[in-house]
Amino acid sequence: MSQTMKIALWASGLVFLVAVAAWLYQLHEGLVLTNLQNSYSWGLYISGLAFFVGNAAGGLVLSSSIYLFGVKKLKPLAKLGALTAFANVTAAMLIVLPDIGKPIRLYNMLLHPNFMSPLVWDVIVLNLYAVVSALYLYILMLPELTGPLARFAIPVASPAEFSEKWAKRIAPVALFFAIGIHVITAWIFSTQGARDWWFSPVMAPDFVSVAIGVGTTVVLLAGALAYGTGEKYQDAYQTLGLIIFMAVCVHLFLMANDLAIHAWFGNPETHRIMEIAWGDFAGAHIFEVVAPLAGAGLLMQAGVRRSLSRLAASAGLLIAGVFVHRFLIMPAAYNNIPMTMTPLGQPGVHWSLPIASGRFFPGMSTFIDQYAYTPSLVEIVILLGTVAYAVFLILLAIAKLPILVKEAS
Amino acid sequence: MKMGMVIDLEKCIGCRSCMVACKQHNAQPPGTWWNRVFTPGSHHHLTPPAKGVEFFLPVHCQHCENAPCEKVCPVGATYHGEDGAVLIDFERCIGCRYCMAACPYGVRQFNWEEAEKAHNRSHYQENYHYGYPVDHRTKGRLVYTPLRPKGVVEKCTFCAQYRDHGELPACVRGCPGKARTVGDLDDPDSEVRKLIRDRNAFQLLPEKGTKPTVYYLPPKPKEI
Numbered sequence: 001m002s003q004t005m006k007i008a009l010w011a012s013g014l015v016f017l018v019a020v021a022a023w024l025y026q027l028h029e030g031l032v033l034t035n036l037q038n039s040y041s042w043g044l045y046i047s048g049l050a051f052f053v054g055n056a057a058g059g060l061v062l063s064s065s066i067y068l069f070g071v072k073k074l075k076p077l078a079k080l081g082a083l084t085a086f087a088n089v090t091a092a093m094l095i096v097l098p099d100i101g102k103p104i105r106l107y108n109m110l111l112h113p114n115f116m117s118p119l120v121w122d123v124i125v126l127n128l129y130a131v132v133s134a135l136y137l138y139i140l141m142l143p144e145l146t147g148p149l150a151r152f153a154i155p156v157a158s159p160a161e162f163s164e165k166w167a168k169r170i171a172p173v174a175l176f177f178a179i180g181i182h183v184i185t186a187w188i189f190s191t192q193g194a195r196d197w198w199f200s201p202v203m204a205p206d207f208v209s210v211a212i213g214v215g216t217t218v219v220l221l222a223g224a225l226a227y228g229t230g231e232k233y234q235d236a237y238q239t240l241g242l243i244i245f246m247a248v249c250v251h252l253f254l255m256a257n258d259l260a261i262h263a264w265f266g267n268p269e270t271h272r273i274m275e276i277a278w279g280d281f282a283g284a285h286i287f288e289v290v291a292p293l294a295g296a297g298l299l300m301q302a303g304v305r306r307s308l309s310r311l312a313a314s315a316g317l318l319i320a321g322v323f324v325h326r327f328l329i330m331p332a333a334y335n336n337i338p339m340t341m342t343p344l345g346q347p348g349v350h351w352s353l354p355i356a357s358g359r360f361f362p363g364m365s366t367f368i369d370q371y372a373y374t375p376s377l378v379e380i381v382i383l384l385g386t387v388a389y390a391v392f393l394i395l396l397a398i399a400k401l402p403i404l405v406k407e408a409s
Numbered sequence: 410m411k412m413g414m415v416i417d418l419e420k421c422i423g424c425r426s427c428m429v430a431c432k433q434h435n436a437q438p439p440g441t442w443w444n445r446v447f448t449p450g451s452h453h454h455l456t457p458p459a460k461g462v463e464f465f466l467p468v469h470c471q472h473c474e475n476a477p478c479e480k481v482c483p484v485g486a487t488y489h490g491e492d493g494a495v496l497i498d499f500e501r502c503i504g505c506r507y508c509m510a511a512c513p514y515g516v517r518q519f520n521w522e523e524a525e526k527a528h529n530r531s532h533y534q535e536n537y538h539y540g541y542p543v544d545h546r547t548k549g550r551l552v553y554t555p556l557r558p559k560g561v562v563e564k565c566t567f568c569a570q571y572r573d574h575g576e577l578p579a580c581v582r583g584c585p586g587k588a589r590t591v592g593d594l595d596d597p598d599s600e601v602r603k604l605i606r607d608r609n610a611f612q613l614l615p616e617k618g619t620k621p622t623v624y625y626l627p628p629k630p631k632e633i
Contacts, residue, residue: 030522030559031504038518041509101504101519101560108484108501119483119507193617194477194513338513339614343449344627345462351450353468355515356442360530366440369452 001399009399012392019385022378023098031101032359035376039355039368040334044327044375045099048383051326052092052390053126053185054207055319057215059085059133060178061243067171073236076405078167080226081219082137083397087390088218089130089181093123095386098379118187125184129177136174139166144402182207189329196262196269197277197332206254213247213292214322216240220299221315222394226404229308237311241299244318248296252289255325268350269336276332284324291321335370411474411493411622412567413594414581415604416467418628420588423448423465430583431469434568436540436555438524439531443516443565444469444580464628467588469580470495470516470565471613471621478508478517487562490547493594493622494567498550504560513617516564523559545570567591594622 026033036043062081065071097103113120143160145153156162183204189195190203220240227233259277262270277285295318304310337352354367375383397403423446431437431444446467450458457463472495479487479495486501487508509517521527528537538555545553553570557563568578576582581589592601601624604610610624 030526031519032522032526032559034521037521038509039515041506041519096505099505101506101562102502102558105484105501105503108486108503112485112501114480114482114485116480117483117507119481119505123483188507189510192477192481192511194511333510337515338617339468339515341449341613343458343462344464345630346450346458349450349458353445353447353449353466353515354452356440356445356518358438358440358518359521360440360527366442367445 005395005399009392009395012388012395015388016385016392019382019388022381022385026098026378026382027103033376033378035373035379037357037359037368037371039337039357040330040371040373042099042330042334043373044379044383045095047326047329048095048386049092050185050207050329051323052088052095052386053181054211054214054322054326055218056085056088056092056129056181057178057211058219059136060175061212061216062219063136063171064175067168068175071239074239076227076233077219077223077236079137079140079403080222082133082140083394083403084218084222085178085215086130086133086137087393089126089133090393091386091390093126093130094389095383098382118184118191122184122188125177125180129181132170132174132177136167136170139163139170141402149402179208182211194338195333195336197273197336200258202254202258206251206258209247209251209254210322210325213244213251213296214319216244216247217295217299217315217318220244221312224308224311226398229306229311234302234305237305238302241305245296245300248292248318252293268340272336273332276335277328281328281331284328288321288325288328291324292318295321331373334373337369410491411594412472413592413601413622413624414567415590415601415610415624415626417588417604417626418464418466419626420586421465421467422586424585426583426585427467427580427589430579431565433539434541434579435553436538438520438527438557439533440527441518441563443518443563461631466625468514468516468613471514471619471623472567474620474622475618477511477513477619481507481511483507490569494569496547496550496552496566496569497561497563498552499554499558499561500551502561504562506562508562513614513619517562518564519562520557520559524556541570545573547573
């Protein structure tokens with residue numbers, strides 16, 4: 001194991017442990033340690049769920065490209081794709097835990113599941129995708145489970161043939177669940193008629209397009225870090241760059257389409273949405289558009305793909321833009337109070353009923369109709385720790401398992 | 410039997426007695442108000458938005474027939490009782506707050522910390538406890554507990570702890586103007602059905618399709 005790898009493992013492991021400690025502290029004190037309150041009841045953690053779910057799409061892109069569309073040059077990246085998918089989908093499930101007020105009672109999801117709830121569907125499909133990703137990764141690794149790892153190998157006559165045959169069989173199943181995690185995570189929001197910002201049929205297709213863009217970026221970044229940017233891999237990177245660019249364009253189109261429709265009709269609720277999306281959060285909105293577009297555009301350049309630092313910076317820009325996009329799921333939903341009315345006898349007045357915050361904020365009214373949410377330190381640490389968990393898992397797997405294709409030297 | 414409530418806005422004088430009765434009887438922690446009375450159009454209590462147009466609007470759980478909070482609850486902690494009231498099982502709620510995102514009326518409230526700590530933070534008198542003093546179960550499910558645990562969601566129950574003993578909700582009993590009436594919406598001859606029919610009753614956010622069982626009777630224009 002190289003020195004850099006050791007340092008990276010220690011660093012990510014430590015950040016994860018700090019986040020675990022922060023979560024235990026939050027378990028003891030309650031969600032009072034977050035900056036959430038009743039009128040703004042989901043924040044960084046649930047944005048994190050959407051973010052990690054998107055990042056997990058890499059496995060889908062790789063497996064379906066290779067085994068359904070026959071893009072064989074991507075084969076050296078197949079295991080990395082499955083690994084990043086597994087790490088991110090488990091991170092998505094982890095980041096939900098600190099958002100739960102009584103995580104100890106999660107067994108109720110098994111004892112008394114309500115199958116009308118999109119949250120139940122999401123738990124099912126996220127777990128299945130994690131299992132399928134792990135299984136797929138195992139099948140791909142099977143021919144190389146030799147030496148000390150041989151005891152983990154299932155005894156088959158020809159491991160290479162077996163691996164190829166079953167990878168081809170699992171790929172369509174994985175594709176089904178991979179699309180499923182994005183669609184159903186989007187449905188958690190877009191089924192909610194109470195929130196005009198979410199209540200849009202475009203949300204699920206948009207989640208799929210964002211995910212294909214950012215998930216592939218995660219694999220490209222992992223591939224470049226693991227294999228470098230040598231000529232041998234440029235062909236594969238070019239294909240990934242093209243997939244990323246097309247997915248980002250589709251995403252920006254779907255988003256603009258949604259905003260344009262919201263803006264055009266111009267009823268008071270959508271006025272309020274535009275005030276938040278294009279007013280209060282104008283800077284963040286520009287970033288969520290420009291950063292992924294610029295990142296994807298740069299990754300289309302052969303020169304950028306040949307330089308590790310420039311590739312990493314472009315990928316980082318795209319991922320950061322998508323993160324901000326995920327953060328912006330909340331403000332226009334929660335700062336647009338659903339219960340609004342034109343009071344009797346007051347035409348032209350559009351009035352929101354304030355909500356009791358449930359929190360004690362010195363100098364602030366208990367009844368709130370607008371709230372400037374910024375995540376607390378505990379929320380930020382827990383989110384960073386979840387990123388660190390995914391990084392740690394990916395690095396550890398690369399160090400201990402036959403993830404990377406050996407150079408034929 | 411389908412429990413319903415009619416609130417006569419002509420009779421509501423904006424005294425907030427129902428708010429206080431509700432808060433006290435249901436031992437709501439600081440910052441939590443199951444029942445809010447608004448002066449629509451105004452952000453300050455009793456400050457009319459314009460002369461002669463003020464009226465008061467009490468808002469609490471609308472006990473919707475098509476309740477989005479019940480549909481999204483992953484564990485069935487929110488459920489419809491036999492009489493149609495929407496209740497929360499405090500022993501089953503996992504605190505995911507999906508219901509708070511789903512409710513268009515903003516009536517669902519979370520326990521961000523232990524009730525005792527919240528009391529101290531808000532400088533309540535030490536060991537001062539208010540409200541119905543004992544746990545209450547409806548058909549075995551814990552729908553009321555005086556000291557709320559942290560991490561669960563709560564809201565108006567139409568005072569399940571009183572109704573199960575044949576008494577009226579605290580807001581109905583506490584209203585000096587007798588603006589609130591409860592009764593059976595399934596019975597065409599009930600008082601609530603009569604009021605709804607004769608007085609042009611309206612519901613809040615009918616366009617959301619939630620089918621509230623709380624109805625409002627519009628106030629008459631005021632003479633200035």
